[in-house]
Amino acid sequence: MRDSLVPDLEDLAETLGLNIGDEVGKLRVVLAQVEAQALLPVYSSLFLVPPIPAKLNAGIYLDGSLLGANTQMLVEIFYRHGVEQSPDMHDTPDHIATILEFLALLFHKVEGAEPETQESLRNDMEAVRGLLLRVLPEITARVAETEPERELPEVYSALFVVIETALRDQQGVFFASADETAKPARRYFTRREEAPDLVACKSCGKPVATARDIKVIIDRLRQSGLPADHLELCPDCRDGTRGWKTGSAEFNLPGFR
Numbered sequence: 001m002r003d004s005l006v007p008d009l010e011d012l013a014e015t016l017g018l019n020i021g022d023e024v025g026k027l028r029v030v031l032a033q034v035e036a037q038a039l040l041p042v043y044s045s046l047f048l049v050p051p052i053p054a055k056l057n058a059g060i061y062l063d064g065s066l067l068g069a070n071t072q073m074l075v076e077i078f079y080r081h082g083v084e085q086s087p088d089m090h091d092t093p094d095h096i097a098t099i100l101e102f103l104a105l106l107f108h109k110v111e112g113a114e115p116e117t118q119e120s121l122r123n124d125m126e127a128v129r130g131l132l133l134r135v136l137p138e139i140t141a142r143v144a145e146t147e148p149e150r151e152l153p154e155v156y157s158a159l160f161v162v163i164e165t166a167l168r169d170q171q172g173v174f175f176a177s178a179d180e181t182a183k184p185a186r187r188y189f190t191r192r193e194e195a196p197d198l199v200a201c202k203s204c205g206k207p208v209a210t211a212r213d214i215k216v217i218i219d220r221l222r223q224s225g226l227p228a229d230h231l232e233l234c235p236d237c238r239d240g241t242r243g244w245k246t247g248s249a250e251f252n253l254p255g256f257r
Contacts (some may be wrong), residue, residue, distance in 0.1 A: 002036045009162065018173045023165045027158040034153045042152050046143055054142035058094040061135040064209075066092055074131065077124050078102060081109065096132070096139070100163070103128050107174065126175060129167055136164050201234035208234050 006028045013020050034042075047056050055061075062070040071094040078084060078093060083102060085093055103125065110121040144157040169175050199208050208214065208231070218228040 001039060002031050002034065006031060016173050017171060018166060018169075019171055020162055020165050023158070023162045027155075027162055030154050030158050034155055038153070039155065042155060045150055045152060046146060046156055053146040054139050056096045056139070057092055058096065058099065058131055058135045059092065061138055062131070066094075068209075070094070070131070074099070074128075077127065080124070081105065096135075099128060099132060103132075122175075129175060132167055133164070136160060136167070140164060201237055202232040203237040204234060206234050208232075 006024060009020070009024045009027075012018070013024065046052075046054055057066060058074070059066050059068050059071040062068070071092065075085075075093050081102075083105070091098060106121060106125045106128065110118055110125065113121055140157060140160040143160060144154070146152070147154050147157055166174075199211050199214050200206065201208050209217075214231055218231060221228045221231075
């Protein structure tokens, strides 16, 4: 990463005509100031060690939880292109690195695809790009805020900016349309607070989850002979009825307290 990434990015950008020179230049500067052995501890501090400042799972930002409806939609797209999770893979399918690698696979497939299959491939490419562009700005902001707080080099925030810029693709290198105002025909990967079928808390009216998610949980609880009435309340109201209150830990990811 420290020695090869920037030259590779510069070579790709020049070959493809992709305008990411300023962003890659910033990445070059910060990487030059960091010892290679320091990169893993920096990564751990940002993404692994609790309280985790920035989770790398897209579902956290879209659904407020892991393995929610948006992650299931992503898995369906994976299956459609012959990709499924290996038993040896312990991350969830919505890990940002996995999604980026899958997007690279779609780039490869569309290059040699027959004209009749290119449209569906490009639709899925746009869907995956839409997912990433919904979650990356928030992840980038969290990383950029945490790096100075913890006196960490600004490596990963610079890397995320490179990724975001490439995905916005103002030159139309990867995507047929780079118009960010255009809405896709199908509503893939909706943020939890924007989902069309949210169920409201019976007490305060705040969104609890989508009707689909609630039904799945209720069915599983009832199959196990467990009560499900508490799902009519959001976590805050549910805790209040039991005398619990929010703790003081600095852990403010969406969907977690």
